[in-house]
Amino acid sequence: MTNPSGSYGDEPLVTVSVSGDDGSGNAGSYRIKAPAGASASSTRWIMPGETVDIGDLSIERGFFYVGDFRRARPGPVDACVVDTGAQVAQEGANPAADIGILPPAYTTLSAEERRTYLEWLASPRRKSDIHTRYLFLHLFGFERRVLLDGAAGRVSEAEYGEMTRELQRMLNLDADYSWQRHVRNLLEIIGLMTARTGKVYDQAPPNGSATGYQVPLNVRVAFGQAALDNHPVPAGWALAWVKLDPMMIRRAAVTRCPDEFDRVFVRRYRERFHEGMLVPVNRTRLNVLPQPAFKALQNVPLPGFLLGLPDVAAVTGPRNRLQLLMNESADALGAFSRYLGRNPEAYGSLEATLMLPPDVWPDATRDAIAALAAEVSGATRLTTFGALLSRFKVMGTLTRDKLASFNAALAQAGIAVEPDVRLGARTPKPDDAVALFVAPATSALAHTDDAYVVATLMVDLAAAVARADGAASAAEIALIEREIAAWSHLEPLQQTRLKARNLVQLQQAVSGAGLKKKLEPLPAAVKQAIACFLVQTANADGTVSREEVKLLEKIYRMLDLDPQRLYIDLHQGASAASGSGGVRAAGARRVAGAVKTGKVPKAGAHDARSTNEGFVLDTARIAALQQETARVSAILADVFVEEQPAVAVEASNAQDAVEPDEPEEVAPAPGALLGLDDAHSTFLRLLVSRPAWTRAELADAAADLELMLDGAIEQVNEASLDHWDEPLTDGDDPVEINQDLAQRLAA
Template sequence: MARRSSGSGGWLFLGAIALIFLVPKEVWIWLGVIGVGVLGFYLLRTHLSKKPAQPAREPTLADLTRGSRQSFQPSAERATGSRPSSSLPDAAARRARSATERAGTSTDEFYSAPTAAHQPASSFSVPKAPDGFGDGRWVPPGESIHVAGVNLPGGMIYVGGRMRAPNGHTDPCLISGQMKVADVGNYRSRQMGYWPSYAEASPYERRAYLSWLSEGRCAPDCDIGYVFLFFYGLERRVIVDSRDDPSARQDWPKIAAELRRLLSIYGESHSFRRYAGELLSWIELEGSSGELYKQPVPDFPKTYELPLYLRLALGQAAVDRAPIPGELALAWLRLNPQTSLRTAATRCADEFGRLFIQRYHEEHGSGLVLPRNRTKLKFVYQAASSGLRGARITMGFDDIPDVTALTAPIKKLAEIANRCTDDLGSYSRLMGKDPSAAAGLEGRVLLPASLWPPAAQAKLQTLTAQMRDGRLSLTLQELVVALGGTKQAISRELVRALARALEGTGLGIEPHVLAGARIPKERDTVVLFSQPTTEASVGSGNEYRTAALTLQLAAAMAQADGDFNEREIAHLRAEIQGWSHLTPAEQSRLHAHLQFLTAEPPTLAALKKKLEEFSNMAKEKLAAFMASMAQSDGFVSPDEVKFLEKVYKALGVEPKRVFSDVHALGAGGAPISVAQAETQGFRLDAARIASLQEDTARVSALLSSIFVEEPAALATQTPDPEPDSEQDDDAFGPLGLDVEHSALLRLLLSRPEWTRSELEDAATDLDLMLDGALEQINEAAFDAFDEPLCEGDDPLTVNTELLEKIEA
């Protein structure tokens, strides 16, 4: 059996070999290919289905905190990749313990994973980008923000990583946190270029700019380029953002306030003042409506052009044929680039403004009415930011005229201003020397009384109420104290200033210190009297001075007997009323002068110098007049006779003629001896005295011709105020042009382009020939800058960049 079995197996082996040789070669090749494919598929499936070995699990925070309760051991199954031999109950226990551990761990780890089938997959939120990254945003007013480690308070800036300007480039105002910032930077040094940009600035310049912002944007010595960089953001907020975002307008009031604050610090820069002024005009116009000339005038800086708001308000008034209010006229005067205001108008701005409005209405009633000229108002906003360059930003006003093409109205306003500054010249100089003195009575009396504080005006009214018959006597010290002064020494300048101020209120003062009279001392009597302001110059004419000297001699003579009685005073008042060659104002001052003489009679010695100026004929006439005046009370006393002798002697007339003259005039022809006259005096005939009184006017008229030349003592006047040579503006127009061509030049620079018809209207308003005027302006520009101001014919293109050079 064993052999048979072995033999049959051999035959099978031989048969298999034979079969192999009998199968064709091609069949074996295909079978080999199929076998290799099956083997490869098997190996790939085996590799993909095989689980990778799990690394040892790292301990979690829960494992570490369990400490002594359970020491963490990595899983043997995960470490070796084989299943340990154990019984089923032990395996189940291990699985339960492992699940418990995983459940405890999940509550202590830093994250949790969802276990329910319906919950979303695990996710996390991207944190907000730091300040200075992401899209650029406007930081509202009052908000603080940190950039490059610097706190920037106050807001009103743009911060972010990207923000496009209207011209497509990165906006120059954007503060990007992606830009490198140096550790130090000095905003006081001149570094920024003509078109500053935060993106194009150096790291040192960025640090300087951030430092200026962090310190409150108030350093007066900051490079103006950094101020402009901040201004670009305000400009974008007003011009660009407000176009698409109505909420941006809510920031306009605070932006306007910030612009005015910056102008108060950096307004000396002509360029910044102009751009900031135009943006203010845009804000005010966009936020206003109706008849602007009836509304309060906003505060604008003075720039190269009259602010658009004022041009529109004045144009509306011209269309409506409405009078220009005083406040609007004052703003036009102050902000008109063709007006040169003297120092008094700027140093004493409040006083000048009030006085100008008073004089304006005194001269023009309710106000000037402007003609409706042909030049039409149009505003083309010229942006400061390079991101807005090339953008056409305009504002039209239908048929409103542009009054800046008129020169006659502003000349009238300038004339009023010159008179006001003349009246404020002394006060302005005192304020420049000693501001504390200007606040007291010494400064107050240098102002027109209409500008006095209400309390001082009330004191003045109290004095006026005390007048009887239109006159009031009091000492100089009492007058000063009554008006709010002190009992300290009173200077000559204060007395003259007080007299000048009182004249402006309708009150005169005797003695007439403004006409050369002696300055009274503190305890000397002065007399206040009613005097129209239009008659303030009374007292300087020859007739008046002659009559005043006559009263002075009469008062001295009346005091000769020690009794200047009421009868003599009444006689002299009657004489004053009878001098018909004098005006009522002169007679009023003479009455006050007589009241002053009753309290402060002059001496003959004090009058001698004045009498020396008389001619011999005039002295003869004056001697005869004094003899007649001695008879006014009906009796000539021995003392009066002696005084008359002194008067005759002072006049160069024989003293012995006193007796004959007095006797001939009043004794009715009865002879009298010299001895009797010296001891008993004269008794006069009443009828003869009445006749003499009727002849007083004739005698006084003769005396009025005494002065051939004005006596030096009486001609002394208060010296004219020293000229105020300081000027706030150049006295000449830009490029040396006259007023009309300067006005046309400013109109041209207000827009980059004009049609010929528009320019012809402007030239007509200015009474200029257009072609000749343009040629003259271009020649002036060539002389100054080697380039023309305007080119072309219709339209005419204006080189507005010359404005910066002209302003400088």
């Protein structure tokens, strides 16, 4: 198939025939030969899909010129044209041998060298098959097509696209610097030519890394056009500048985690400049020089739309602003980059991902969170901590800081976790139960206060009582949830979290460690309200088991209540639920007596009329329990309003575990190191006292200073980076100390 766009005006096509599918059904190959009497040369650009036969060789891959110069003298720009009238040998020359001609031209090649070149054109065109000078001869054809035919408007956008793809493939055929530079230059020119009817800054920006010694031409043209038009520079072109400008100072994060850097930079660029940075028009004009390898094309005039543009690379203002933004973006990835530097195989793991800003997390992690959010949207989901982590790529054990970051990221997706280490909970073990429920999408922590902490104690104790006999009944669970819903002094989100907490605690034993210490500060009225709530829970299913009584006695002692009072409370609770006389009151007394002697009716009684088998909830009982719930809630609300209990809240706000606050700018205390506060200065002095530490040893040291270990190490390393551009520590267990920095500190 012939390509009309490849013709030169009215040049006759009398000596070259090109085959293809022209729609007539006459597809086939035609040998190129000069008819007798040819009086003028013919030059044609061959595109892929067209077949050219020269001697016994068929060439189908296109991207070269053919012509016949037996009756016409070739001009300087015809060095790249395959002369169909030139002699071709039956055997080629050594393809790896240097043809020794600068610049090479097809007509000056020997017959054997022409054979070698044509065989390469007919092959898949790999570098291993031919010397670099043959590659340049082939490149000359591309340059002529772009700079002559393209400038004259004879090349379509589709053809530019095909040439771009072929040149990108050819770029890595040879590592020779000159070859790569000229191919890249031509790709830039093609990019500019495709924008001849529009603006370069509206095109897709280039990608890659800095080469050479100046900003690529297409980037400077895009910035120059934006300056002239007073148009904001799009984020993609700003990113192209910082990545392709060889004058830019790039930190390790830019090259070590390029995808993450791109996303962080673009986000921060848009936050800072909104639609884009405005670039002033400076005086220096941009000198657009194609710099082709083909010498005959070096003085070809450029299209007018590339003339008169300001050269933004000649001023420092835009570059300095982009450098600052690049540094800030790299800083945001500092911890992630250093972690990958030590653990390159950890890329994509949850541990590494948690060091990234959530909005630049990998797509796989985002997809896993989205799937989890869809599952949780219907109802609270109860699972184990190990099962939750198995949905993500976890390489080892998550530290408390990383788990806090993980919970914060889930919170941003509208998924709340109970227990949450950010609210002071201990780090769950793989088999521990966790509840996931819907919450407003925010990274902010839920509000916690003394009232909420007391409520968590009540829920934990009630869950322990409910499951004391092996499993909580539906009636006990329903009562606890009704009680939570009636606590009007709590916020709705707090109530939702308490219900989730109840489900978790019903799945596993409640630890009694430190429970007495938490209960001691409570006022007497709150302790009595808790006792009343627990008795209600035990009575909820109509049967109080021996195990429930034993646990209630222990709790009464923790509450500084007389254990003997328990039996009165159980009797009164049963009476209140059963009515004021008759069979139920008598039954309640018998149950109380049985509880006291250890002979308690078994759970699961079904006949409400049989007092020997326990109690069964009915409508009157439910109403009575709801009234009792309201009474307890009123007591609690009054206490919380009139007298705030001095409850020690365990790390009720663990925001520091997610992102440490910036320290206030104060004058360093005497003895402070690297601008750190007293605690971290002491920790630093301790670190440099040894060449290496085990993690357990450092955990003890951090605990003595009331510091979180990972946060303390991170802060020390950040201070070290600010002063010396190197972290002080390396590794996780053992933690090794940079001895060069330790000596600098000692000096």
